[in-house]
Amino acid sequence: MIREFPCVSCPLGCLLRVELGEGVIRIEGHRCPRGEAYAREEVTDPKRVLATSVKVLGGDYPLVSVRTDRPIPKRLIPQAMAVIRKLAVDAPVSIGQEILSDLLGTGARLIATRSVRKASASDEGDPSLGGQGQPPVEKGDLPES
Numbered sequence: 001m002i003r004e005f006p007c008v009s010c011p012l013g014c015l016l017r018v019e020l021g022e023g024v025i026r027i028e029g030h031r032c033p034r035g036e037a038y039a040r041e042e043v044t045d046p047k048r049v050l051a052t053s054v055k056v057l058g059g060d061y062p063l064v065s066v067r068t069d070r071p072i073p074k075r076l077i078p079q080a081m082a083v084i085r086k087l088a089v090d091a092p093v094s095i096g097q098e099i100l101s102d103l104l105g106t107g108a109r110l111i112a113t114r115s116v117r118k119a120s121a122s123d124e125g126d127p128s129l130g131g132q133g134q135p136p137v138e139k140g141d142l143p144e145s
């Protein structure tokens with residue numbers, strides 16, 4: 001079997017061609033050892049950077065976008081998502097903040113890719129922002145002017 005895919009290790013994007021049988025038989029198309037290593041990894045244990053979001057408590061936004069600081073094995077992504085779905089972080093969250101260290105023993109850190117401020121008092125009644133403040137004022141509750 002032959003698999004072809006571009007190398008993503010540098011902007012040149014060489015088209016790699018891997019012949020597979022009982023393991024890797026031949027790798028072609030690479031211009032450097034990094035490409036050869038990437039081709040071997042891609043057909044044996046591919047890795048990806050995981051980008052998703054984590055729940056924020058008391059923030060002006062209910063979620064914060066996150067990503068791993070290095071690629072993790074693609075086969076672990078469903079397990080990683082199950083862990084991440086259970087996470088919640090208190091606001092404020094700073095861009096670059098570590099949300100989780102050593103995701104599933106891969107050594108990868110989960111990092112915030114944006115900032116989320118604490119909800120202001122006026123946000124706290126807005127359920128879309130995750131707040132639990134005062135309910136909205138009805139028109140009939142307002143004093144006559």
Ligand code: SF4
Pocket residue numbers: 007008009010011012013014029030031032033034035036
């Ligand atoms: S094989 Fe080497 S030169 Fe080609 S895209 Fe990959 S890293 Fe770049």
